[in-house]
């Protein structure tokens with residue numbers, strides 16, 4: 001969906017346009033369709049989180065599509081990194097929307113639902129077409145804004161995973177007002193990803209400012225398990241891929257990621273942050289982080 005911009009907007013579509021063009025140049029069928037659906041509403045915005053699929057739904061017959069796929073990750077589907085696990089395939093969101101899609105002869109596929117944000121970064125690094133992926137929607141291609149919440153997560157994760165495509169930005173330079181307020185949320189959105197990155201952040205390369213911030217963030221997330229499972233694929237999620245391409249998909253994803261062993265799948269299914277968030281030491285670490293951010 002190509003959203004026409006009207007008035008002031010932080011959103012910059014340049015990277016998305018270039019991604020579509022690059023994929024077309026190397027032989028992928030890729031189309032973008034102008035759609036101003038978001039302006040139907042006041043205030044401007046999408047009526048649901050799947051609204052960006054509207055052009056694909058309308059053109060499904062034209063493209064002979066059996067299914068429409070979205071890039072929802074493990075954290076958003078199964079609640080990992082949020083308060084507690086939810087059995088997404090039988091939950092209210094998927095049941096409601098998959099029924100709507102089925103009513104017009106389409107399947108709703110979520111192939112990334114078993115891959116965490118850590119896993120998607122690993123796929124982007126390894127894939128020959130990974131260079132077109134950019135999560136920041138404010139910056140331009142290869143020039144992310146480095147001020148938004150996504151940029152903070154991606155840049156610190158890139159350092160933790162030692163990605164060649166990672167950003168050299170320091171932690172302190174990424175701490176915009178928006179990022180500070182996200183880090184002070186309780187729980188932090190995608191707290192598992194922040195914890196994963198802080199645990200593996202290359203400490204030997206950082207200055208004293210970054211060291212203090214890193215220590216404070218580590219203290220805040222220290223009660224979370226070691227999270228190694230985030231580098232692997234949660235296989236039960238394959239049920240969210242249409243049966244006609246499930247086998248092909250499974251084969252492809254194994255080129256990039258290992259499968260979580262049963263012990264790690266159980267860790268997913270028993271994910272809960274309740275006791276960790278109620279722990280006085282986590283609350284106190286949150287307060288100390290707030291004090292650090294408020295220092296002049």
Ligand SMILES: [Zn+2]
Pocket residue numbers: 136137138139144145146147148149150151
């Ligand atoms: Zn950004």
